[in-house]
Amino acid sequence: MALKTHLTRVDAVTARPLYGPTCQCLAEFFREEFQKHHRCLDEHREYYSEVAIAQAEESPGKILQQMEQLCRRSDACEVVGQLLRQFETVTNLSAFSDPQIFH
Numbered sequence: 001m002a003l004k005t006h007l008t009r010v011d012a013v014t015a016r017p018l019y020g021p022t023c024q025c026l027a028e029f030f031r032e033e034f035q036k037h038h039r040c041l042d043e044h045r046e047y048y049s050e051v052a053i054a055q056a057e058e059s060p061g062k063i064l065q066q067m068e069q070l071c072r073r074s075d076a077c078e079v080v081g082q083l084l085r086q087f088e089t090v091t092n093l094s095a096f097s098d099p100q101i102f103h
Contacts, residue, residue, distance in 0.1 A: 027071040030080045034060045034067075037087040044091075056090070 041048065041056045048056070063070070063083060070080055088094060 026076065027067050027076075030071065031064060031067055032065055033084055034087070037084070037091045037093055040091040040093045060087070 045053055056080050070076055074080060
């Protein structure tokens with residue numbers, strides 16, 4: 001499975017000017033969501049190629065490093081939401097989630 005075809009480059013996402021101070025609660029929520037996707041990929045490692053795993057470990061790492069900057073953007077929810085949806089197409093994490101648990 002080629003992970004790069006599903007994930008947007010983080011560099012392209014950070015081109016917009018920063019908006020204001022980082023909302024720490026928003027940044028923490030997004031961090032937790034990316035970490036869930038990373039854990040899901042790790043738990044299903046046997047089903048992915050080594051290249052896909054390497055890409056899967058690199059992409060969220062870059063995003064997490066830039067989370068403070070991403071959350072300072074005026075369109076932070078839209079941008080990070082788009083990145084999370086792209087990870088969802090790879091991990092299908094929502095299929096493993098308990099529908100009785102609300103966030």
